[in-house]
Amino acid sequence: DAGVIQSPRHEVTEMGQEVTLRCKPISGHNSLFWYRQTMMRGLELLIYFNNNVPIDDSGMPEDRFSAKMPNASFSTLKIQPSEPRDSAVYFCASSLARGAYEQYFGPGTRLTVT
Amino acid sequence: KNEVEQSPQNLTAQEGEFITINCSYSVGISALHWLQQHPGGGIVSLFMLSSGKKKHGRLIATINIQEKHSSLHITASHPRDSAVYICAVRVNNAGNMLTFGGGTRLMVKP
Numbered sequence: 001d002a003g004v005i006q007s008p009r010h011e012v013t014e015m016g017q018e019v020t021l022r023c024k025p026i027s028g029h030n031s032l033f034w035y036r037q038t039m040m041r042g043l044e045l046l047i048y049f050n051n052n053v054p055i056d057d058s059g060m061p062e063d064r065f066s067a068k069m070p071n072a073s074f075s076t077l078k079i080q081p082s083e084p085r086d087s088a089v090y091f092c093a094s095s096l097a098r099g100a101y102e103q104y105f106g107p108g109t110r111l112t113v114t
Numbered sequence: 115k116n117e118v119e120q121s122p123q124n125l126t127a128q129e130g131e132f133i134t135i136n137c138s139y140s141v142g143i144s145a146l147h148w149l150q151q152h153p154g155g156g157i158v159s160l161f162m163l164s165s166g167k168k169k170h171g172r173l174i175a176t177i178n179i180q181e182k183h184s185s186l187h188i189t190a191s192h193p194r195d196s197a198v199y200i201c202a203v204r205v206n207n208a209g210n211m212l213t214f215g216g217g218t219r220l221m222v223k224p
Contacts, residue, residue: 031210043200043214055209089155095210102147103212105157 004106006092012112018080021109024073025094033103034067034077035091043091049075082113117141120201120215127222133188135218137201140182147212148175148186149200157200160186191222 005024013019025032033048047057052069060067064083069075079086089110093103118139127133137146148160161168161175163184168175172191177184188195201215 033210033212042216043202045211045213048209048211050209056211091157093157101210102159102162103210104159105149107156110155 004092004094004104006090006106006109008109009107010110010112012114013082014114015083016081017113018078019082019086019111019113021077021090021092021111023075023077023092023106025075025092026104027073029094029096029104030072031095031101031103032069032075033093033095034075035093036088037091037108038088046077046090079111082111084113087111087113116216117205117213118201118203118215120199120218122218123216124219125221127191127220129192129222129224131191131222133191133195133220133222135186135199135201135220137184137186137215138182139184139201139203139213141203141213142206143182143203144206145204146177146184147202147204148184149202151198151200151217153197160199188220193222193224196221 007022030051034046035043037043046059047067049069067077089108091108092106095101095103121136145162145164147162149157150160151157163177172189174187198217198219200217202212
């Protein structure tokens with residue numbers, strides 16, 4: 001398996017633009033997580049899905065952020081409009097849903113909003 | 115106070131030294147993870163444990179549930195071990211969500 005795939009790997013955009021980050025989880029995994037990592041706050045969970053259903057989105061910073069998982073093999077995280085403080089590395093991870101299973105992380109998307 | 119605290123925040127060691135990184139948490143957990151993040155940014159899961167001890171090569175992870183404490187040990191450290199090591203816990207009744215420590219930045223000098 002190719003592991004968790006994220007795209008793009010790097011994104012530079014101007015403030016106010018819409019940004020869409022994409023994630024393909026490992027085949028067979030039915031939990032998917034979106035994390036954000038900054039120097040100031042470290043790794044933070046934004047939202048996670050079980051079987052394509054959002055379970056907890058309490059980490060989503062504000063209404064500018066939205067996430068979808070239309071099917072088991074694809075998820076998006078959208079920021080509209082983007083702001084400089086959204087600059088961070090965004091990681092997607094997947095795992096099996098039941099029990100305590102390891103999470104497998106994607107390579108991350110480094111977002112810079114100017 | 116953070117639910118997951120790591121120490122030290124930064125650690126510099128000479129090649130060959132025995133290294134210990136500590137993680138303390140204040141909540142009930144079902145599992146604890148140790149993650150490694152290399153300078154390139156990728157995150158790799160090293161261990162997931164809920165009791166006792168696990169060993170993989172030169173890495174050893176232990177957990178004491180009563181004391182709410184875990185340690186990650188690296189024996190015969192090598193420059194390629196230089197990375198950020200992150201402790202994360204799966205809080206009871208919080209499904210598969212992970213709560214992260216702030217990380218320990220390790221540099222091993224040749």
